[in-house]
Amino acid sequence: xxxxxxxxxxxxxxxxxxxxxxxxxxxxxxxxxxxxxxxxxxxxxxxxxxxxxxxxxxxxxxxxxxxxxxxxxxxxxxxxxxxxxxxxxxxxxxxxxxxxxxxxxxxxxxxxxxxxxxxxxxxxxxxxxxxxxxxxxxxxxxxxxxxxxxxxxxxxxxxxxxxxxxxxxxxxxxxxxxxxxxxxxxxxxxxxxxxxxxxxxxxxxxxxxxxxxxxxxxxxxxxxxxxxxxxxxxxxxxxxxxxxxxxxxxxxxxxxxxxxxxxxxxxxxxxxxxxxxxxxxxxxxxxxxxxxxxxxxxxxxxxxxxxxxxxxxxxxxxxxxxxxxxxxxxxxxxxxxxxxxxxxxxxxxxxxxxxxxxxxxxxxxxxxxxxxxxxxxxxxxxxxxxxxxxxxxxxxxxxxxxxxxxxxxxxxxxxxxx
Amino acid sequence: xxxxxxxxxxxxxxxxxxxxxxxxxxxxxxxxxxxxxxxxxxxxxxxxxxxxxxxxxxxxxxxxxxxxxxxxxxxxxxxxxxxxxxxxxxxxxxxxxxxxxxxxxxxxxxxxxxxxxxxxxxxxxxxxxxxxxxxxxxxxxxxxxxxxxxxxxxxxxxxxxxxxxxxxxxxxxxxxxxxxxxxxxxxxxxxxxxxxxxxxxxxxxxxxxxxxxxxxxxxxxxxxxxxxxxxxxxxxxxxxxxxxxxxxxxxxxxxxxxxxxxxxxxxxxxxxxxxxxxxxxxxxxxxxxxxxxxxxxxxxxxxxxxxxxxxxxxxxxxxxxxxxxxxxxxxxxxxxxxxxxxxxxxxxxxxxxxxxxxxxxxxxxxxxxxxxxxxxxxxxxxxxxxxxxxxxxxxxxxxxxxxxxxxxxxxxxxxxxxxxxxxxxxxxxxxxxxxxxxxxxxxxxxxxxxxxxxxxxxxxxxxxxxxxxxxxxxxxx
Numbered sequence: 001x002x003x004x005x006x007x008x009x010x011x012x013x014x015x016x017x018x019x020x021x022x023x024x025x026x027x028x029x030x031x032x033x034x035x036x037x038x039x040x041x042x043x044x045x046x047x048x049x050x051x052x053x054x055x056x057x058x059x060x061x062x063x064x065x066x067x068x069x070x071x072x073x074x075x076x077x078x079x080x081x082x083x084x085x086x087x088x089x090x091x092x093x094x095x096x097x098x099x100x101x102x103x104x105x106x107x108x109x110x111x112x113x114x115x116x117x118x119x120x121x122x123x124x125x126x127x128x129x130x131x132x133x134x135x136x137x138x139x140x141x142x143x144x145x146x147x148x149x150x151x152x153x154x155x156x157x158x159x160x161x162x163x164x165x166x167x168x169x170x171x172x173x174x175x176x177x178x179x180x181x182x183x184x185x186x187x188x189x190x191x192x193x194x195x196x197x198x199x200x201x202x203x204x205x206x207x208x209x210x211x212x213x214x215x216x217x218x219x220x221x222x223x224x225x226x227x228x229x230x231x232x233x234x235x236x237x238x239x240x241x242x243x244x245x246x247x248x249x250x251x252x253x254x255x256x257x258x259x260x261x262x263x264x265x266x267x268x269x270x271x272x273x274x275x276x277x278x279x280x281x282x283x284x285x286x287x288x289x290x291x292x293x294x295x296x297x298x299x300x301x302x303x304x305x306x307x308x309x310x311x312x313x314x315x316x317x318x319x320x321x322x323x324x325x326x327x328x329x330x331x332x333x334x335x336x337x338x339x340x341x342x343x344x345x346x347x348x349x350x351x352x353x354x355x356x357x358x359x360x361x362x363x364x365x366x367x368x369x370x371x372x373x374x375x376x377x378x379x380x381x382x383x384x385x386x387x388x389x390x391x392x393x394x395x396x397x398x399x400x401x402x403x404x405x406x407x408x409x410x411x412x413x414x415x416x417x418x
Numbered sequence: 419x420x421x422x423x424x425x426x427x428x429x430x431x432x433x434x435x436x437x438x439x440x441x442x443x444x445x446x447x448x449x450x451x452x453x454x455x456x457x458x459x460x461x462x463x464x465x466x467x468x469x470x471x472x473x474x475x476x477x478x479x480x481x482x483x484x485x486x487x488x489x490x491x492x493x494x495x496x497x498x499x500x501x502x503x504x505x506x507x508x509x510x511x512x513x514x515x516x517x518x519x520x521x522x523x524x525x526x527x528x529x530x531x532x533x534x535x536x537x538x539x540x541x542x543x544x545x546x547x548x549x550x551x552x553x554x555x556x557x558x559x560x561x562x563x564x565x566x567x568x569x570x571x572x573x574x575x576x577x578x579x580x581x582x583x584x585x586x587x588x589x590x591x592x593x594x595x596x597x598x599x600x601x602x603x604x605x606x607x608x609x610x611x612x613x614x615x616x617x618x619x620x621x622x623x624x625x626x627x628x629x630x631x632x633x634x635x636x637x638x639x640x641x642x643x644x645x646x647x648x649x650x651x652x653x654x655x656x657x658x659x660x661x662x663x664x665x666x667x668x669x670x671x672x673x674x675x676x677x678x679x680x681x682x683x684x685x686x687x688x689x690x691x692x693x694x695x696x697x698x699x700x701x702x703x704x705x706x707x708x709x710x711x712x713x714x715x716x717x718x719x720x721x722x723x724x725x726x727x728x729x730x731x732x733x734x735x736x737x738x739x740x741x742x743x744x745x746x747x748x749x750x751x752x753x754x755x756x757x758x759x760x761x762x763x764x765x766x767x768x769x770x771x772x773x774x775x776x777x778x779x780x781x782x783x784x785x786x787x788x789x790x791x792x793x794x795x796x797x798x799x800x801x802x803x804x805x806x807x808x809x810x811x812x813x814x815x816x817x818x819x820x821x822x823x824x825x826x827x828x829x830x831x832x833x834x835x836x837x838x839x840x841x842x843x844x845x846x847x848x849x850x851x852x853x854x855x856x857x858x859x860x861x862x863x864x865x866x867x868x869x870x871x872x873x874x875x876x877x878x879x880x881x882x883x884x885x886x887x888x889x890x891x892x893x894x895x
């Protein structure tokens with residue numbers, strides 16, 4: 001027998017709700033075949049089968065909230081004798097399979113409730129809203145160190161699920177409609193919205209980013225008339241429509257290649273800025289549950305059409321709350337395309353640990369001066385927040401100028417194509 | 419009574435000007451808040467005006483007297499040493515008023531609006547302050563409650579402050595009692611016993627248990643010193659009644675030997691502290707009070723009402739000024755939008771006896787009860803060079819450690835300088851230090867600080883100034 005337990009799909013997860021069984025008792029399953037779908041605060045995850053065999057028993061019902069470590073399904077391993085169905089006392093080997101659990105909550109505590117951490121470390125935890133009793137210490141005699149607290153914070157925000165929230169959180173400007181889960185309290189006219197799950201995760205990530213990174217936001221405008229014209233021309237030629245955002249992302253990748261400090265991560269401990277070789281562009285996406293940031297990976301290796309398709313795919317997954325860890329991790333730079341919703345400017349919060357984030361605002365027809373004549377052009381404002389520890393204003397201006405140049409003259413982008 | 423019509427608007431009102439209240443007010447002012455502090459008597463509260471400070475004037479005077487009696491061995495020639503109560507009381511008044519003026523001027527310097535009067539809640543956002551015929555109403559955004567505690571004498575006791583004394587009167591006698599009976603075992607009881615014994619009174623201590631609540635080894639040394647100083651101690655005895663004819667007292671108590679009596683000239687009665695919540699109108703603000711009358715707070719000093727904080731003796735835990743000082747600052751920081759919490763684990767306990775006692779963390783027995791694998795080490799003052807120089811060889815230090823990971827759990831000291839020495843232990847515990855963290859550093863030499871070094875080295879039988887047999891490192895579950 002093999003017990004399939006709810007394991008920690010993302011660090012920090014402690015419980016999940018069973019939303020759907022993908023198998024039923026008696027089904028033959030293969031290794032890695034999804035068995036059950038679990039919804040946590042942040043994402044839904046599927047638990048894969050650890051072995052090949054037959055589903056023997058389903059222990060938790062749909063809708064049950066189970067904690068990490070709870071057995072959800074019992075499988076009979078392939079090849080095991082089929083005869084004894086109910087014989088629990090038999091010597092049939094029981095192999096509880098539990099995957100690595102990051103939360104060591106079973107750890108017995110001394111009665112005293114003493115916290116092994118220096119007051120300085122305790123303050124770091126306090127100011128970052130970390131319950132230090134949840135942090136396992138790696139320091140002397142199990143002492144919780146500064147690094148343990150930081151690691152805990154990072155783990156909290158990077159687990160599959162959380163990652164989403166992290167990213168979303170960064171996009172301050174797009175504040176998602178507050179419509180979800182309004183509960184009117186019976187005693188007064190006030191309504192309360194639960195501050196937990198993704199909302200709380202967004203809050204944590206935002207706070208962490210803003211407290212860690214010295215933000216600077218640089219504003220600029222870009223004339224997008226030509227790129228819109230180009231898109232319309234392509235459309236007229238019967239080519240599958242491509243959104244302008246795909247052009248922006250391609251142009252951003254070229255600009256990032258020239259100014260790689262914006263496609264980087266600062267590692268303060270090692271005293272180095274790591275310039276990333278991948279160009280994985282996070283897309284701040286508004287969903288019912290709140291902001292989430294799926295990632296278009298390898299944007300430097302994708303054509304504009306491919307970027308367009310991939311953007312659509314991940315954003316649809318986000319809307320349906322079906323993103324997996326794969327689509328939520330690995331971002332190196334984030335784009336918040338709030339233009340379709342409106343807006344002329346913002347001071348976005350960076351998607352920590354990335355270095356920069358750019359928000360694109362509403363495109364509208366504006367009078368512009370071209371060759372000393374006033375003409376009507378399609379203009380768009382941009383707000384780019386960057387980490388002033390890593391880059392300076394001049395670099396940021398150069399970066400957005402280069403981006404604007406590519407967008408204003410899409411043919412120049414040709415020169416950059418492989 | 420004139421009832422003010424106007425409601426005055428205040429951001430933060432602190433009720434009570436004792437250590438909890440004034441530290442809250444000053445910290446809030448440091449954070450840029452406009453602060454109103456309401457005090458019904460004197461700034462400084464019980465601590466400064468009736469408790470810690472006046473009692474320490476007494477213990478310092480009597481300990482200095484003891485010290486002075488020994489100075490001839492250092493070559494200092496004095497005439498006959500005598501003690502003048504009037505002068506001691508005058509000195510106390512001078513100290514108290516000086517410190518109180520200090521608090522007043524700090525409040526002034528921080529532009530804290532100090533209002534003298536009695537405050538009570540009218541609702542969850544308004545309080546009234548009564549001062550003589552004046553009654554003013556204030557609307558507040560946030561309140562920190564710091565009204566402290568009163569105390570309650572046992573039912574059999576009716577302090578008349580002549581022959582029967584409580585903690586407000588015990589240090590205010592004008593003459594040496596012929597025979598002082600001390601009923602109780604807390605630090606005030608001990609300080610009274612030691613002080614008046616030094617002044618020449620016969621002293622009998624009647625205590626309900628067989629411990630002062632310190633580590634067993636410290637208690638043992640304390641009993642030894644008391645015996646040496648010829649104090650009588652009756653353990654495990656409960657006082658039943660007192661006869662007080664205004665001149666003599668007769669105490670009846672029940673001990674393991676049955677019912678007994680003790681006559682004396684004075685009796686000091688230990689009292690229990692009770693949160694001062696009467697007339698505060700907490701129910702009108704919706705602040706919950708627990709069964710013992712304390713206001714429960716979380717580690718940010720928040721009560722069940724979001725805009726109301728409580729600090730100090732009003733809250734569960736020991737009724738000590740250091741708790742109030744800490745909680746006052748924590749509450750103020752939370753009011754000011756900062757993050758702050760308190761933790762009551764490592765509050766040092768002290769008694770200004772002669773020699774004094776100080777202790778922090780777990781005693782050996784507590785550590786064992788909590789399931790630690792315990793190792794302890796003791797070092798006697800007799801092995802310390804500086805203790806020999808100054809002629810203070812009574813006392814010992816003791817360290818309790820978790821044998822499995824060498825993390826220090828408790829520090830206990832009795833002996834000259836113990837109160838100052840204990841800070842070493844407090845810091846070590848808060849830093850989650852292990853034995854090597856204390857044995858590695860240098861200690862001033864010669865000094866009493868070296869007692870910790872010797873005690874911590876003794877954990878592994880390596881104390882230099884103690885013979886192997888005396889190194890009491892022992893372990894056990």
